[in-house]
Amino acid sequence: MEQIVNSLRIKFSGSAGTGVAVLGSSFAKCLQRHGLKVYSTNDYPSLIKGGHNTVFLRAEATDFFSHYDYNEIDVLITLNKEGALFHEKELTPGGAIVYDGDKIKFNEGELTRKDIKLVSVPLSAIATKNGGIIMLNTVALGAGMGLLGMDLDPLYKIIDHVFSKKGDAVIAQNKTCAKEGYDAVASFGDFKVKIQAIPVEERMLINGNDGACVGAIRSGVKLIAEYPMSPSSSILHFMAAHEREYKLVVKHTEDEIAAMNFIVGAGATGVRALTATSGGGFSLMVEALGLAGISETPCVVINAQRCGPSTGLPTYTEQADLRFALHASQGEFPRIVLAPGDLNDCFEVMGKAFNFAERVQTPCVVLIDKFLAETAYTIKPFDQKKIIVNRGKFYSDEDMAGRTDYKRHEFTEDGVSPRAIYGQPNGLHVASSYEHDETGWTSEDAEMRIKQIEKRANKMKNISEEELAPQVYGNENPDVTIVCWGSTKLIAREALFHLQEKGLKVKIINYWAFSPFPVETTKKLLSGKEPKIIFEGNSEGQLRYYIREKTGLLIENAYLRFDGRPFTVPEIVSETMKVVKK
């Protein structure tokens, strides 16, 4: 059997609440400490205990973009029987299932594969013997590492760190568990995949939500108000954990309506303020989104999209809130709508979100999708220089000295009225939800109404086409063009290599800015005669028809996925091939 070195796909499965997520993330860390590049994504139902959870990891020696196919694995480490039955089919020939043979008994014919290894390890017995069943996952980690011939040291270091407050005895017990799990798989002989330590390059292992948080902190966010909702809650957790170090105020509010009104109030007071939610919470926020629009108050809302409508599939991914974000709230007002497609985007787009919001003095909605929000992979450390704070137009105290004519909504050439903020001398004004005149005073005058609508719309011109240009990858004169947005970018970028290997010239256009929309750039990018296909995680082709609305151009092929699961590389490759063959 040919041995594969440093290329692995492994899945962990078990009932919700049994620590599968921690098992997966600890294993990912161990792989990272071996110098490998790691990619980790999870699949779990909306339950605290019970349902079936999985973590999928892929590890390679060099950087890569995606899972490839989360239904193709070399190793399954399962804490329950269902996991083995459900995922057996996903194993590659020569693959292995690691399980506790004392607890899980397979009946005749339940497992059908003859070309895989069944690696039974007495996980519970080892854990119980060494201090308690609670350490079962440590045994499983050790067993997995033993199977792959890994070095246990990185796991020992993690144990030292994680249990540092629990004392030496607990640390020692866990290490024994890891070692005995490791040794228990020795009798099963060589496995087809081996992990060998290589020089560790500096990489972060981080997910999309955390990446966006880092971007927000770099951008100078000061007040975060949020109500928990999957899959956005980890943003609240991250911010709360960093509240003191970065001198933030993080408020878990009574509801999403409060959260949004908190940040509009804070935005009007001159601080950078953020809320995060998912579609249901965003639904509650939209009235205040319009308040930010009419009062010309900058603020940023992250909508971590999950499957709607209503409660939908709470823990599954979708890209179906694009139209919602573009039109949320009654009436018409400018809003910025952006969507990161990978981890660097998550970081950098937050910088753009805060800058655009303040430059245009209007709210910004950032659409992350659940898949990107909760997928972690290794990337080079974020480049701080990619976010340079630009706060737009403010009057300084010197500018305001002696003034008696300040108007908060003064008509200016570019529509943007320099801000005086609460507490500043000579800037008294009311920020209002009513239509108003230049001073902020309520006005129902017809002519003033037209002027104010036009003033606000005009502000969007302060963001140039160049600043909004979609990201383009691949070949110049392509045989086929792929259009995508959000996390689909990750999968499409990996598919690009596979399509190029087949001799095709392929271009990928990834959209991250939707409002304002880069109309002229889009017309140019889509002007070629090659076949084009758009991949979107929704059933209506929301970006497809938005592009048509804005440019008159219809991307003739669409492949839409709305089952709550992300695309796979083979799927994008085969659907793209079909278009070329037409």
Add this chain to the structure above:
Amino acid sequence: MVTAADLNEATHTNQWCPGCGDFGILLAIKNAIVTLGYNPKDVVVASGIGCSGKLPHYIKTYGFEGLHGRALPAASGIKLANNDLHVIAVGGDGDGYGIGMGHFVHSLRRNIDMTYLVHNNQVYGLTTGQTSPTSVKGYSSKSTPHGVIEEPINPIALAMNAGGTFVARSFSGDLKHLTEMLVQADKHRGFAFIDCLQPCITFNKINTYQYFQKRCYKLGEDYDPTNFNSAMEKAWEWERTGDKIPIGVIYKKEHSTYEDELPSLKEKPLVKHDISNVNIDSIIKEYL
């Protein structure tokens, strides 16, 4: 020195009905700011929507007229963003006790240092006279032509039970008393709530100036507002007697404010933090 005249917003026309109880509230707020000696630039008056919601436009301070029922979360965001500001939130009984009730309860237990005054006229004025959460049982209106079936809420008792640290009632027809309540509310460290009885001369023909003048009486100096149990007696006196309405500080207690517990605000308000080049090296290290 600021005078009440300095706080007059002279360039725009007031849209309240002539004789509205809101005028008394507006004047009392101005008087209180003068008494406290605040510079208008350091004061933000925040409101929701309704007749009360228009108040920020009628006073020369900073103002925020937000959404119906949402004065408190917006005012809270303002205060946490710049805790050097003096924030006065105003609402109505529909705005604050109806659609905004959730925020009211949570603001009480949160205890952010600001004043919240509710213009309680027991009717929806701006939407032309429907029943409100404080309308008396049986109150007949366009939305309840056969009389409202529910019992009214008791804002004072509710505020006390929700953890309010300063719970007062006043009457817009008694300018001196209301001014005094506003001054005390501002001086109180924490969330100071004033339920202000305010006649709607257009739609509420029951709870008129005369109605309140006849029934309101000031709590005397012998009254101890720090005793929760006796305060709760006072909170229910109007309902119990039908003709005796105590006004004054009904309950108060010392309690740390929300801001006291936030180390991020110790040095200076959020708005004064330098955000031009926040260093994220330490977070990046967490992920290596």
